[in-house]
Amino acid sequence: MNRLYPSLGQLISRIGSRQIRNIGTIGGNIGTASPIGDTLPALIALNAIVTLFSLEEEREIRLEDFLVGYRKTCLKNGEVIKNIKIPKLTKNEYFKSYKVSKRYDQDISSVVGAYRLKIQASKISDIHIIYGGLAEKPSRAIKTELSLRQKQWNEDIVCDSAKNIPNDFTPISDHRASSSYRLRVASNLLVRLHRDITGEEDASGVVKVS
Ligand SMILES: Cc1cc2nc3c(=O)[nH]c(=O)nc-3n(C[C@H](O)[C@H](O)[C@H](O)COP(=O)(O)OP(=O)(O)OC[C@H]3O[C@@H](n4cnc5c(N)ncnc54)[C@H](O)[C@@H]3O)c2cc1C
Incomplete structure (x- = not known):
């Protein structure tokens, strides 16, 4: 993260304390959908896509659309965030x-x-x-x-x-x-x-x- 997006790496280094960072996950930061979740603005700006997985299906959605309100996501019953894809920055x-x-x-x-x-x-x-x-x-x-x-x-x-x-x-x-x-x-x-x-x-x- 630090190599591709140094600014995001720096931001993550300020989440909670070392103990919180060691145990907390980005999936959990997204799942909380807090208006002040630190990774969310950065990941939306980077046009991150989350992959949602359940036993029935797997789907992809832009993080911006995944967050639907105050601490609310469009996660369905039985779904979890499987991974987060962040497009690389292009020239300029x-x-x-x-x-x-x-x-x-x-x-x-x-x-x-x-x-x-x-x-x-x-x-x-x-x-x-x-x-x-x-x-x-x-x-x-x-x-x-x-x-x-x-x-x-x-x-x-x-x-x-x-x-x-x-x-x-x-x-x-x-x-x-x-x-x-x-x-x-x-x-x-x-x-x-x-x-x-x-x-x-x-x-x-x-x-x-x-
Ligand atoms: C002392 C303290 C300081 C903190 N400081 C900060 C801070 O500075 N900045 C900040 O942004 N946050 C902070 N937090 C909040 C929290 O630590 C982070 O949001 C962290 O990233 C949560 O990750 P977790 O894996 O512990 O999630 P959990 O607490 O386990 O889960 C949080 C929510 O997300 C859901 N969830 C977790 N993983 C997934 C998944 N894979 N798919 C779907 N849903 C999922 C859970 O069901 C739950 O609803 C702090 C918390 C504490 C206790």
Whole structure:
């Protein structure tokens, strides 16, 4: 995972504690269908396909369609997740995911952002933006995606598009984060994505804001 999707490997290294990571599975993270399950936004962004197996049949479904509501999946009686297929990134395609929580280690996320985008001739030819922690299930920021498709990949345009995030989500406030904080973080992560890909973010992961 680390080799093909370093950003996902990094995210997984922040799930729970070492003990939780040693015993927990990705199948269990998906099966829980939590709005703040850490692997879900990343796997949806990567267009992961889950294979569902039962004694009667075997079927494949996009993870995005597998999650149907708050902690709800379309798993039928007797079915289990058999495997997860993740398409490889193609040329000029980038993937990044970020977890934001109160503590760095051993903490449940306030917001998780995951992004897969293709940049050709300095233009965004395709982009998938998924957030966890902003809705009843990890969901795409459809309006924000639309505002970026076929646009130039530059920070002004990304900052402008980030203003669409409140049109995509109406998050709840709870003990982890307020609604406005979640929206602010989601917007800022989009800007971070741009800086990360263009190399403007330093290796420590600290974003320099001028
Ligand atoms: C202290 C602690 C910290 C945690 N921190 C995090 C965190 O930081 N981020 C995070 O995302 N999660 C966290 N979790 C939640 C949990 O550990 C993860 O979601 C983990 O991936 C669950 O995996 P599991 O194999 O233990 O699943 P289980 O707990 O065994 O199962 C969870 C659900 O998925 C179903 N399920 C499991 N496997 C399959 C399968 N193959 N097919 C179909 N359904 C299946 C089960 O029936 C159940 O409904 C934490 C949990 C604890 C206790």
